[in-house]
Amino acid sequence: MKYYSVAIDGPAGSGKSTVARRVAEHLGFTYVDSGAMYRAVAWQALNQSADFHNDTEIEQIAKELHFQLDKNGWLINGERIDSLLRSPQVSQYASNVAKTIGVRKILVAKQQEIASKNHVVMDGRDIGNHVLPHADVKIYLTASVEERAKRRLNEQQKRGYDGDLQLIMKEIERRDEQDQTREISPLRQASDAVRIDTTSRSVQQIVDEIVTICCTKMGGEE
Template identity: 55%
Template sequence: MKKFQVAIDGPAGAGKSTVARRLADKLGAVYVDTGAMYRAIAWRVLQDGIELMNEKKISSLAEALTITLDTDGVYVDGLKLTDEIRSNQVSLLASDIAKIAGVRKALVKKQQLISQSQAVVMDGRDIGTHVLPHADVKIFLTASIEARAQRRYQELRAKGESTQLEVIHKEIADRDENDRKRTFAPLRQAEDALFVETTSLTIEEVTEMIFQLCRNKLGGEE
């Protein structure tokens, strides 16, 4: 298939990563999990014991790290990370780190570089508005906060993490607030993005809907 860009944005728990990964497989494109990149930075910050207030050091770290995305995980300076970056602690820290302009600027450069020479499906918070403003297809994926909290709760329980639904609900609400109100590249729907509400839809239904949209818009090339 020709080189193209599909941007999928939306709040935490909307199903972006799962849909984007499946969509990339169906389109024969590379899936770029930008959330994993922020999680990788958060994981490294925790490992190095860097204070969140030290934005300059965290930004420098984001610039210096070599982050490689693969189907089996994320590699940071050659070290493979999988479950390490999916804990609730890392998720919450990643949301705070994502507000740091220096970190976003560093990772946006890396993300844009990935998309220059290949077909990509990229998901995040500011892909269609900032990272890939000229993407061929833009989607804004969302769901009710209740549905998103329930999905995250079930995901954490499946991993054996002890938590409460009320706590997850508040954490997601706080992340939404962080994402929408940050100064640099906040979460918002691009003017030319298709709004997709997933509360009452299955992952399969959402993926197929977006797949057909992509085929129509991209000319159905294989």
């Protein structure tokens, strides 16, 4: 049986997670939030007061984490901790974790295993180029820095965290630089990806566009 895969990449705050989740729901595919896996490693490392400069220690944490997907999202070691993974502190350290070569190898292998057994919509920063280079559909979402910062601020406020728009803009610019220049699997638009600018566009407009692309490329199968 052939399993279809949709890769959605883009920088922080481009709308990947929201869009990917809705596309997956429409297609009846499994949604895979690859970023949550790096956040889970960071969250666990923080809980264990791990040394983030010790790659071996962080890699061991990644190895020991058990990831399970169900219709409601990730279970990490049997726990549903989605809300805890979105704190500003976890976000900051997740970026450091993502630069660790050993951690990326471990998590990429887990992501590829999931895609080998399910129809998936997977979002992240290196999906189309590295994790699923043969994905049936590749999308690259982007948006202006200000637009992405406003979205991130809104998300934080909804979760009860304070934020400053200017500081968030600077953090997003720093994150973009870090993601685009890291040694392993830097953020790049895949040569065969469809680029979509989400600035000033509704989530539903983007979802509809991607679903149309998917149905066309996959022969209308859902």
